Amino acid sequence: MIDNFNLIYPLLNFDSEDDFYFVQILQRKKDNPNNVHGSNNSSRLIKAYYISSVDSLKRLKEEMIHLADYFNARVGINLNKRSYYKTAFHTMQTIANQMSNKDFKNVRSAYNTSCGVCNVNDDKRWILDVDEKGRKTNDIILFIERECEPIGNKYITIIPSKQGFHIITKPFNLSVFKKEYPDIEVHKNNPTNIYIP
Numbered sequence: 499m500i501d502n503f504n505l506i507y508p509l510l511n512f513d514s515e516d517d518f519y520f521v522q523i524l525q526r527k528k529d530n531p532n533n534v535h536g537s538n539n540s541s542r543l544i545k546a547y548y549i550s551s552v553d554s555l556k557r558l559k560e561e562m563i564h565l566a567d568y569f570n571a572r573v574g575i576n577l578n579k580r581s582y583y584k585t586a587f588h589t590m591q592t593i594a595n596q597m598s599n600k601d602f603k604n605v606r607s608a609y610n611t612s613c614g615v616c617n618v619n620d621d622k623r624w625i626l627d628v629d630e631k632g633r634k635t636n637d638i639i640l641f642i643e644r645e646c647e648p649i650g651n652k653y654i655t656i657i658p659s660k661q662g663f664h665i666i667t668k669p670f671n672l673s674v675f676k677k678e679y680p681d682i683e684v685h686k687n688n689p690t691n692i693y694i695p
Contacts, residue, residue: 516583520614523569525569545565638679
């Protein structure tokens with residue numbers, strides 16, 4: 499069991515009533531090979547949340563853990579802040595495109611689809627997905643800070659995952675990093691783990 503709630507709370511900031519973070523409970527086929535029959539073949543959405551304050555995440559913690567345990571699912575949060583305003587307009591555009599393509603059955607999921615892609619531009623965070631627990635995080639972080647433009651002040655924190663860890667950073671030039679660490683995936687708009695049963 500991995501519980502990262504206390505690591506996530508300090509990473510959230512809300513500058514206006516328009517800000518929220520997108521949280522999903524996903525049942526992954528990798529963890530449930532015989533049970534997952536979702537809209538894509540790798541996971542099934544159990545429940546989505548739109549978090550507008552640290553207190554609301556704290557209040558929902560018990561419910562999220564209960565659902566994750568029950569469905570053998572993971573709770574993930576995208577640390578790139580969302581905007582209700584931008585998400586609403588993106589949802590309208592998504593629905594219009596779906597309807598013009600006669601894709602009526604997916605209209606119901608248009609809002610969550612928009613939450614997944616539509617982030618606020620002023621506070622981007624990336625995830626470096628390191629799949630080895632024994633890998634030296636300090637070496638990776640020092641390389642990013644000293645060798646990748648812009649120099650310094652990119653590291654935010656480390657979030658444990660099932661096989662390794664996620665290093666959370668601010669954006670940087672990837673070309674030098676990829677030469678040194680070609681095996682580490684960099685996700686620019688993906689969730690990190692809050693809870694894994």
